[in-house]
Amino acid sequence: MGNKKxxxxxxxxxxxxxxxxxxxxxxxxxxxxxxxxGNGGTKNERVPTVEQMFTRRLS
Structure with a gap:
């Protein structure tokens, strides 16, 4: 779980x-x-599209 910020x-x-x-x-x-x-944080140069964010499902 993420921090408060x-x-x-x-x-x-x-x-x-x-x-x-x-x-x-x-x-x-x-x-x-x-x-x-490993795709999160400030080191990630790839920016997902809105479609990618809402169509990707967790396995």
């Missing part, structure tokens, strides 16, 4: 894009998955 950022994005609770949780899960697989 990470969670606040996810909440801000969810609010800006008017995500449902389910979408917000899936977005948070996506971000956690990306961190675990």
């Amino acid at each position: 990470d969670i606040q950022q996810v909440e801000a994005v969810a609010k800006e894009f008017r995500m449902t609770e389910e979408e917000r949780r899936e977005f948070g899960d996506f971000l956690e998955y990306e961190k675990v697989t």
Whole structure:
């Protein structure tokens, strides 16, 4: 689970894009998955599209 600042950022994005609770949780899960697989953080130069963020499913 992310730290307080990470969670606040996810909440801000969810609010800006008017995500449902389910979408917000899936977005948070996506971000956690990306961190675990090494695709997250400031060293990541690849920027996923919105479609990639919402179509990718956790195994």
